[in-house]
Amino acid sequence: MQYEGVLKKMQTEIGTPIQYYLIFETDFLNVNQVLNKDLKIELIKHQCLNCGNDRPIFRQGFCKSCFFDIPSAGDWIMRPELSTAHLDQEDRDLAYEKKIQLQPHIVYLANSSNVKVGVTRKSQVPTRWIDQGAHEAIEIVEVPNRYLAGITEIALKEHVADKTNWRKMLTNDVKDLNLIEWRNRLKVYIPSEAKEYYIENNIETNLEFPVLKYPEKVKSLNLDKTPIYTGLLKGIKGQYLIFDDNTVFNIRGSEGYYVGLTVS
Incomplete structure (x- = not known):
C-alpha cells in the first residue's frame, strides 16, 4: 500500500484503544492497521500548510514568512494569557481571533x-x-x-x-x-x-493508546537529516509513531513535510 501527501497532525477517534488517522488530500490511512508492519517514510519536499509553497518549514507546519504573518500562528496560540479579543484588540486579524478566543x-x-x-x-x-x-x-x-x-x-x-x-x-x-x-x-x-x-x-x-511495545530509550527521526526511513511500527502515542528499533517519529512536529508512505 502506498500513500503520498503533506503531513498534518493525526486525527483521532476515542476508543479502546484510540484510533489514529493520517488524512491526505485524496486518501487516508488508519494508522492502527499498520501496527506490526513495516512502514517506509520518504521525504519528497516541503509544503507550507498556509501558502503551499516548497519552502523550509519554520514552525507549526508553516514557512517562516507565513508563520510571522498569519493569524493562526499568533503568540497567543502558545501563550493564551496574551489573548486580547475580549478587549476588542487585534493582534493580526480580530475576526479570526474573536472566533477562536x-x-x-x-x-x-x-x-x-x-x-x-x-x-x-x-x-x-x-x-x-x-x-x-x-x-x-x-x-x-x-x-x-x-x-x-x-x-x-x-x-x-x-x-x-x-x-x-x-x-x-x-x-x-x-x-x-x-x-x-x-x-x-x-x-x-x-x-x-x-x-x-x-x-x-x-x-x-x-485513555488507552495502541502500543504493542514501548521503546527502552528513544531516538528521534528527523526527515531533514534522514529523508528515507523504514521501520516496524510498534505503537502510536500522542502524535508519535513508535518503531521496533526505538526510533520515534513526531507527526505533529513534521507538519508541512510532503512524504511518501509505503506499508509492507
Missing part, C-alpha cells in the same frame, strides 16, 4: 509523564489530551474565553508543571496519580476572575 476554554490537569496543567478549547477535549499522550486527565475550570484560561494556567504553573517530558511519555515511564486530589489542592491558586468557573465534581478521563 471568545469560546469556552478548559484548564486541565493531564498525566503524560508527570502531572501538568494545560489549556485547550472545550471543543478540543479529549483530542488535546490524546495529542499529549496523557493516559489520564481532568478538567479544572471551564471559562468563556482564552484569556481567562491563560491567566489561570499562569497561576497554577507556579505549583505544578506545564510541560510534558516526551521521552518519559514515550517509554511509558509513568505512574497513575490521583488527579482529583491534585485538582482540589490547586483550587486555592485559581485567580479570582476564574474562581466561579471551577469544576467541582467531575472524574478523571482515562
Whole structure:
C-alpha cells in the first residue's frame, strides 16, 4: 500500500484503544492497521500548510514568512494569557481571533509523564489530551474565553508543571496519580476572575493508546537529516509513531513535510 501527501497532525477517534488517522488530500490511512508492519517514510519536499509553497518549514507546519504573518500562528496560540479579543484588540486579524478566543476554554490537569496543567478549547477535549499522550486527565475550570484560561494556567504553573517530558511519555515511564486530589489542592491558586468557573465534581478521563511495545530509550527521526526511513511500527502515542528499533517519529512536529508512505 502506498500513500503520498503533506503531513498534518493525526486525527483521532476515542476508543479502546484510540484510533489514529493520517488524512491526505485524496486518501487516508488508519494508522492502527499498520501496527506490526513495516512502514517506509520518504521525504519528497516541503509544503507550507498556509501558502503551499516548497519552502523550509519554520514552525507549526508553516514557512517562516507565513508563520510571522498569519493569524493562526499568533503568540497567543502558545501563550493564551496574551489573548486580547475580549478587549476588542487585534493582534493580526480580530475576526479570526474573536472566533477562536471568545469560546469556552478548559484548564486541565493531564498525566503524560508527570502531572501538568494545560489549556485547550472545550471543543478540543479529549483530542488535546490524546495529542499529549496523557493516559489520564481532568478538567479544572471551564471559562468563556482564552484569556481567562491563560491567566489561570499562569497561576497554577507556579505549583505544578506545564510541560510534558516526551521521552518519559514515550517509554511509558509513568505512574497513575490521583488527579482529583491534585485538582482540589490547586483550587486555592485559581485567580479570582476564574474562581466561579471551577469544576467541582467531575472524574478523571482515562485513555488507552495502541502500543504493542514501548521503546527502552528513544531516538528521534528527523526527515531533514534522514529523508528515507523504514521501520516496524510498534505503537502510536500522542502524535508519535513508535518503531521496533526505538526510533520515534513526531507527526505533529513534521507538519508541512510532503512524504511518501509505503506499508509492507
